[in-house]
Amino acid sequence: MDRAPAVAPEEQPPVTSAAPAPPPPRPRHLLGAWAAGLLLVGPALLIGCRVLDKDGITPVPQLLSLLPWFAVPAALAVLLAAVVRHRALTCTAVVVLTATVWASLPHTPQLVTAHGLPLAQVRVLAANVEFGQATGALTETIRRERPQLVFVSECDRACGRALTAALATELPHRASVDAEGSVGSVLLSAYPLSDHRVIPAVMGMPGATATIAGVPVRLQLAHPLPPMPGQVRLWKAELRRIENAAAGHTGPLLVAGDFNASQDHAAFRSILETGHLQDAARLAEESRTPTWPMEGPLPPFVQIDHVLVSEDFSVRGVRFLDLPGSDHRAVLTDLDLRGER
Template sequence: MKPNTLLTSALWALLSPFAGWAVLRVAGWEPKLRWSQLVSFTPYAAAGSLVPLALALALRNRPATYAALVVGGLLASVVLPRAVPQGVPEAAGQPLRVMTANLRVGSVPAEALIGAVERSRPDVLTLQELTPDLAARLDRGGLRALLPYHLEQLGTAVYSRFPLRPGLGFAAGQWQHVGGLLTLPDGSEVDVVGVHACAPAGGWLAGCWAQSIRVLPPAVAKRPRVLAGDFNSTLDHAVLRELIATGYQDAASVTGKGLVMTWPYYGRSALVPKVAIDHVLASEGVVVRSFETLALPRTDHRATVTDLVLRRGA
């Protein structure tokens, strides 16, 4: 086989996995196996698709160049929009700051979390993997003085500066989500859900993962809704996109920070690819002002802090 023929064959072989990835991602088909995990890395696949394009250009192979442009364009079309800010519309209403943190089975020191709350001053804090021991240490450390209202289910908790009572319900013993109804100082109410979805592992767990997203409430409601926490899903998962399509905004994406990764960090090499699985979703009538992440010690997740405004009359 001639050298040029070998290079051409190698080029098409290199391009093929990216083409398959693009087709699966755009079609939204998620076969079992490990695709529900692999699809999380679509931003890296989009970047990697530049390699066969560069090689095709270098070899002056026109068919491969066109094919690589199509593949790269498909991947870019699903990744780049989340890195483009959509702009912050003018809105008068009640501000609401929401903070989320996965505590890695209670590993975060109580004083570190309380310090972060004191600095960030959230109105609502949702916690995942909160253990009874850490909850007791947080109470002794003064968290309840900062955020006196509290709901919890299966290690997921919602703390609030404002009055909070049980709201949307989830089957106890089955889902780690907790729903509350928040009453704001202007008298308006908002549904708040602290989210902790199953992990998208293989086998039967994949079913648990998808269903744990599907049980979350759609955005269509009489009241504004905010879902915040560890969704164990990225914007490349069809099940999360379907939830968002009911009328939610992903706070990171609309502020152009949808490629800011939130997991895994602690104990992992900087070379390990990171993904964005911690989200704040806001329904119609809620304006997203800003979205930031921050590091907490001894957890593999980044915490998030999101500024929202509930429009008057929403």
């Protein structure tokens, strides 16, 4: 009997073992990644507004006052993302931290060098006396420091009368908005004043022209509303009026007071750029010295009191003075008015 030919078994493909699936993320790694992401939300939002040159809506204008401090959560986010080995999140956190540090550098809209010979040395003091409570401290400071120009915010009628009586010899000239509470403001001068004008605002913003060494110098007190929730639109509008007043002026210009805004606010930077002004503190390398709040549980964390100068002035120095009774530091600035003799 013939045997049936043996049938060769079908060739089977070589068996290859499948690559092992990556292990699922550990719960603590997921938690770390989520924590890092949440830490980046605030800094990323503020940096976005800073890059777009916008102040946004509440709570952005309020948080922009704290912009340099947001480098802390951004740095923590970098650390957490690196610990959990999340490469994309680590790179994102590094970018946000770098941008936050960049935005915290002193703002310089343009390089300005004052030209001409010095015509006069001018000492300027800008102070918020908090509803007149620091009137006595301001009077003592003026007698000690001897400024020729003093810009006083939140100076009610009693404050105005007290300063005028006590300083009639040293600062005999004045421009003012006489009112109660935070609305009152006074501009005191050792130089004759003319052309009194007021920028329309909820709180008083008087201005005048001083004649210094024969040169007319425009003076403007700044005190817009603070960017509290519900009044951000008004805050922006009043800062824009200061900007328009600066932009429409030619010649020497001083704008000083409580701006309720820092260099991290687009509305404040616009005043500098449009009015061709420099912050005296920036020129003196003091632009991150905080002036508010001087009362309460928090240490001062933001500079909102400024002396802005046109290119007709050079800055010799800036000091920040405590005023007992006020929640602001005063800004004392030594300037040289320059021009052709």
